[in-house]
Amino acid sequence: MREINVQEVEKTVYDLFQSACCEIGEDVLHLLRERQKTEESPFGREVLRQLIENDELAAARHMPICQDTGMAVIFMEVGQDVHFTGGDVNAAIEEGVRRAYRDGCFRASVLSPLERVNTKDNTPAIVHMRIVPGDKVTLTAAPKGFGSENMSKLWMLTPSQGVEGVKNAIVETVRLAGGNPCPPVVVGVGIGGTAEVAMLMAKHSLTRECGTPSDDPMLAEMERELLERINSLGIGPQGLGGRTTALAVHIEQMPTHIAGLPVAVNMQCHAARHKTATI
Amino acid sequence: MTHEITAPLDREQIAKLHAGDSVLLTGTIYTGRDAAHKRLCALVEQGKELPFDIRNQVIYYAGPCPAKPGDAIGSCGPTTSYRMDAYAPMLCDLGLIGMIGKGQRSEPVCDAIRRNGGVYFAATGGAGALIATSVKSAKVIAFEDLGTEAIRELKVEKLPLIVAIDCHGGNLYEEGPAKYRR
Numbered sequence: 001m002r003e004i005n006v007q008e009v010e011k012t013v014y015d016l017f018q019s020a021c022c023e024i025g026e027d028v029l030h031l032l033r034e035r036q037k038t039e040e041s042p043f044g045r046e047v048l049r050q051l052i053e054n055d056e057l058a059a060a061r062h063m064p065i066c067q068d069t070g071m072a073v074i075f076m077e078v079g080q081d082v083h084f085t086g087g088d089v090n091a092a093i094e095e096g097v098r099r100a101y102r103d104g105c106f107r108a109s110v111l112s113p114l115e116r117v118n119t120k121d122n123t124p125a126i127v128h129m130r131i132v133p134g135d136k137v138t139l140t141a142a143p144k145g146f147g148s149e150n151m152s153k154l155w156m157l158t159p160s161q162g163v164e165g166v167k168n169a170i171v172e173t174v175r176l177a178g179g180n181p182c183p184p185v186v187v188g189v190g191i192g193g194t195a196e197v198a199m200l201m202a203k204h205s206l207t208r209e210c211g212t213p214s215d216d217p218m219l220a221e222m223e224r225e226l227l228e229r230i231n232s233l234g235i236g237p238q239g240l241g242g243r244t245t246a247l248a249v250h251i252e253q254m255p256t257h258i259a260g261l262p263v264a265v266n267m268q269c270h271a272a273r274h275k276t277a278t279i
Numbered sequence: 280m281t282h283e284i285t286a287p288l289d290r291e292q293i294a295k296l297h298a299g300d301s302v303l304l305t306g307t308i309y310t311g312r313d314a315a316h317k318r319l320c321a322l323v324e325q326g327k328e329l330p331f332d333i334r335n336q337v338i339y340y341a342g343p344c345p346a347k348p349g350d351a352i353g354s355c356g357p358t359t360s361y362r363m364d365a366y367a368p369m370l371c372d373l374g375l376i377g378m379i380g381k382g383q384r385s386e387p388v389c390d391a392i393r394r395n396g397g398v399y400f401a402a403t404g405g406a407g408a409l410i411a412t413s414v415k416s417a418k419v420i421a422f423e424d425l426g427t428e429a430i431r432e433l434k435v436e437k438l439p440l441i442v443a444i445d446c447h448g449g450n451l452y453e454e455g456p457a458k459y460r461r
Contacts, residue, residue, distance in 0.1 A: 041459055043299075043441065043451075047403055050439075054409035058354070067344045067354040067407040067427075105345040105353050107427050116314060118426050147359045147381075147404065179452055180359045180382040182404040234460030238404060239382060240441065241455025271405045 002135035003085050004279055006092035009137065012277050013074065013096025013125075014103075016141035020275040021069045021106050022062050024055040027210040028272050031247040035184065044242030048184075051237075051270055062104075066271045069106035070143035072097040072125040075207060079134035090127070097125045109146070128200065140207050140276040148181035148269040154199055157261040166191060166263050167226060173265040174230050174246065179239015182269035186210055187230065187249045190264040192256035202266035205250035207274045214251055223249040247272070283437070287335040288376045290396045296442045298449030302400060303437040308337040308379070312358050314428040315421070316366040323369060330421030330430060334374030341379075342427035343417070344407070352417040352433070354407030357381040360399070364388050371395045383452040384444060392444055399444035401451070413438040 029052065036048040058065040074093065101108060101122040111118040126144075153176075155169040170189055177185075190201025213220035226249045236242020247270065256262060284292060286306035296302070309331060311319065322329055340360050344353025360380030367378060368391035376397050381404040384392075392399055402410060413435050421430040443451045 041455070043455060050403045050406045050409060054403075054406040057412075058408035061408065063347065063350075063408050063411070064344050064354040065408060066405045067342060067356050068358070069344065105347045107342065107344045107353070109342075109427070120426065150359070178383050178456075180361065182359075182381065232461040234456035234458065236455060236459055238401060239456065240401065240443075240451055241457070241459050243459055269405055 001081050001083050002079070003083050004137060005086040006084050006089045007086055008279055009084070009089055009139070010092040010096040012139050012279055013093050013141065014100045016139060016275045016277055017072060017097060017100035017143060018104050020141045020143055020273045021064045021104060023059045024065055024271065024273065025210065028247065028270065029055055031211050032270065035244040035247065039237070039242055039244050041236050041240070041242030043240040044237040044244055047237035047240065048244065064104070064106055065273065066145060066269070067107055068109065068145035068147060069101065069122070070145045071110060072122060073142045073144045073203065074125055074127045075140040075142065075204060076127060076129045077132045077138040078129060079136045080131050081135035082137055093125055093127055094123045098123050137279040138276065139279070140274055142207055142274040145269055145271065148185060148267040151177035151181040151267040152199070153265050154195060155263040156195065157263055159259070159261050161261060166261065167222070167229070169263045170226055170249070170265055171229050171233070173267070174235070175233050177267055178235055181267040182271070183235055183239060184237055184244045184247045184270050186268040186272045187226070187246050188266040188268055189249065189251040190266070191251060191253040192262060193254045195262055197254065198262035198264035199266060201252040201254065202264040205252045206266060206268045206272060207276070208250050210272050211248040219251045219253060223251055286337045286377065288337060289335065290376065293376060293396060293398050294446060296398055296445050297447065298442050298445045298451040298454060300442040302440040302442060304337070304400070304440055305436050305438070306434070308339050308433050308435055309420070310341045310343065310431040310433060311338045312340050312342050312428055313362055314425050315430050316363050318422055320366045320369055323373065331432070333370060335376045337377035337379060338370070338375060339379040339433065343431070346417070350411070352411050352414045355411045355414055356407035357402040357404055359404070360384060367391060371397050379440060389444055389450065393446055393448060396446045398442060398446060400440040401443040402438070402440055410438065
């Protein structure tokens with residue numbers, strides 16, 4: 001058994017969001033630079049140039065890449081041999097988010113859904129906790145903006161629609177989204193499970209290093225084919241036309257029910273922010 | 280082609296803009312997004328006065344981050360415009376001349392732009408840190424309780440924009456992708 005004080009969790013959450021909101025990963029920056037070289041559309045090239053300049057400026061000045069610093073999504077893997085001490089771990093996570101958004105001058109974007117009353121500190125966080133073997137805690141902070149979140153879709157397909165139906169649903173989601181989700185996007189996909197788990201897989205796939213293929217060769221081939229189809233849609237950077245509509249497609253899958261074929265598509269803007277740390 | 284224009288705008292100047300033109304915008308503009316639009320239109324429906332004279336003005340669909348000490352504003356990129364489609368035609372008919380945002384607009388908004396000789400500009404979504412360098416000052420002028428969604432008067436200098444929808448029927452969100460679709 002290993003004891004971890006919840007203050008350490010709070011500090012890690014704080015540091016991860018401070019970094020994630022201001023410093024885009026090298027994975028995304030690399031893809032933006034590569035695409036800027038090959039993009040055919042002059043508008044597309046100019047948008048990509050601005051995004052690269054923006055991301056470099058944000059990191060240098062420690063200011064948010066995008067004013068939508070998102071809802072604070074956290075994936076947390078807790079080793080089963082860990083014992084949290086010093087208070088409520090859930091409260092510690094919330095406090096880490098609260099302080100990071102306040103100290104970073106990040107936007108408070110969270111409100112009650114019906115009354116539309118802002119909580120003023122960007123809490124609650126969206127926490128996905130999983131128990132794993134071992135005595136470590138791994139935290140991934142993935143602030144999620146809603147321009148892209150709003151363009152996400154859940155498709156409950158029938159088994160008869162098969163692999164082609166799945167591919168068409170994914171491409172159609174991106175086509176319908178057009179310029180709204182701030183392309184170039186990262187397309188997160190979850191196939192199988194239940195309705196809610198399909199979307200959770202789609203969200204989780206976005207924490208993969210951007211552009212790294214799936215470990216599963218069948219899914220990796222599907223990701224490659226879909227990226228090509230999506231980049232033939234013509235939507236382009238910011239929807240103004242071009243060949244760079246998506247930087248990557250990430251797919252996760254798990255078994256589902258004999259009657260179903262759930263496909264969840266979680267859209268992610270080019271500010272594909274995710275930072276991970278292990279305690 | 281790049282136009283340097285100053286807000287508030289005039290309709291003669293706007294008639295020269297075509298979808299796909301680049302613009303550097305200087306002058307005074309107003310931020311407003313979901314909650315502020317809902318309130319503005321409620322005021323109109325109640326026959327009450329708006330918090331600023333909307334004629335010939337430009338509304339920027341944005342909810343900025345708080346400014347760091349010493350800065351005029353925090354990151355301040357555009358939000359997705361379609362959510363304001365329900366309100367925009369009413370405001371255009373009252374004299375609003377320009378809108379800045381990102382993403383496609385509905386047919387009623389395009390009609391209102393044509394009918395009134397207005398314009399819709401695209402700013403680069405997700406370039407909030409870069410866009411903030413064009414904002415020289417920011418002052419809340421209405422609905423302060425809305426926080427980031429309050430209406431702010433911004434003084435901007437050479438804010439880089441692209442004409443997305445013009446008053447002649449041009450629409451870059453249709454023409455651009457059609458060119459690169461395979």
